[in-house]
Amino acid sequence: MSTLEILHWNDVHGRWDGLARLSARARAIRETAGHPVLLMDGGDVEEASVRLSALSHGVAGWRLLGAAGVDAAVAGNGGLLRYGPALLPRYAEALGSPPLVCDVETREGRTPDGAAPSVLLRAGDFLVGVVGITDYYHQYDVFGLRERGRVTAVRREATRLREAGADVVVVLSHAGINHDRGLSWSVRDKVDLIVGGHTHDVLTEGERDQGVPIVQAGSHGRHLGRVLLEVDEAGVRVVDMALEPVADDDPADPAVTEALSAAERDVDEWLDEPVGHLPAAAPHDPDATSAAARLVCEALLAHQPADFALLIAAHCEAGLPAGTIRRRDVWAATSSPGNPATATLTGTQVRAMLRAGLSEEYAARTPRTFRGRTLGRLQMVGISVDGDRVVVGGLPLREDGSYRVTASDLELAAYGGLLPVEPADVEHDSTMILPEVLEAYLASRVTPAGGAGSRDARREGSRAPR
Known part of the structure; x- marks a missing residue:
């Protein structure tokens, strides 16, 4: 034995x-x-x-x-x-x-x-x-x-x-x-x-x-x-x-x-690499309009074009400084593992989504997803809300209209609390997470093709260190 x-x-x-x-x-x-x-x-x-x-x-x-x-x-x-x-x-x-x-x-x-x-x-x-x-x-x-x-x-x-x-x-x-x-x-x-x-x-x-x-x-x-x-x-x-x-x-x-x-x-060496430039700081306030979260919305729209972008404020934790942006600034702003997602919604669904996401009750929620942080105010680009008036692309929202929205997988999933069920045509990009989407956007805005901060260079150089 x-x-x-x-x-x-x-x-x-x-x-x-x-x-x-x-x-x-x-x-x-x-x-x-x-x-x-x-x-x-x-x-x-x-x-x-x-x-x-x-x-x-x-x-x-x-x-x-x-x-x-x-x-x-x-x-x-x-x-x-x-x-x-x-x-x-x-x-x-x-x-x-x-x-x-x-x-x-x-x-x-x-x-x-x-x-x-x-x-x-x-x-x-x-x-x-x-x-x-x-x-x-x-x-x-x-x-x-x-x-x-x-x-x-x-x-x-x-x-x-x-x-x-x-x-x-x-x-x-x-x-x-x-x-x-x-x-x-x-x-x-x-x-x-x-x-x-x-x-x-x-x-x-x-x-x-x-x-x-x-x-x-x-x-x-x-x-x-x-x-x-x-x-x-x-x-x-x-x-x-x-x-x-x-x-x-x-x-x-x-x-x-x-x-x-x-x-x-x-x-630390990886985080010190410069990835882009901002002419002005993008502060973050989860309970108001967050310039940092709106920048992530812009990045999502650049990555997956749509009529508008939505983002739960809790995906962001800090703002971004003016001037040279290093990778550590991006990851301080958002380390969210959320994947980009896009789907088609009716105007009625959009209105219901906004009603939920802009409520005080929703903003105060503290789900496990964000390790106890409050969800904050729903952030948006390409769509505006003034009372009951909702405008998309300069035109009033039509209840029977069809709209393409880009967000993270959380906003377009039932467990995100904004929709009762996931849209049937939702598409996810599982190859990237939000800080990578933001980095790609910053790099593409400021550097000539093939330069140190270009999209092609980012794909090769920004891979997380081993």
């Missing part, structure tokens, strides 16, 4: 200090254990409200996972939902291995580029198969993705891994505890353990009353999960499942702190 240990954490959400402490403890265990040890991440190392994570589109977090020596990580919604699957190859490069996900596919039925459905790891004398699953959001449809049947996908990957010689098969999940519990009964003849994430459950001793033992380690770098397995000719037995609290004064892993410093340096 031989012993294998699996260490795990999940949902770090940009708590880099916690990740460094987790890594130090994991490294100490690996150095002193008399048996093979694998380290797994259960998804969502990214966090859009954390500066370094937002500026790198989540890549920095994966870079730190690589420094920590993580053997396998699952793709969570922290990156996929905000930036789409185009970032997966960069996450893979930063980690040193592809993010795992078997239950999401492209419209063509392929695993997204940069990801893998499973991996076979060597741990001492063991071969350990790891299958990744993640919770599916309907917004993934916008990125050209679709849900792949989870049970079928996991069973297929587990069978393939066993045929390839796997002694142990683990599901690494970012689907949440209820989905993990349901899955466990359908794969109990194929899988030995589910290592979970997404729902931040602190399973102190795991769960043994499901089809397969399940573990999850809370969130935000507060706990390190430890699972001991015994493997012999008769099969695999989970001997112990436990969580170790990680204290604020525990030591940090130098490898992670050094990688963090390097990532910060890369971001």
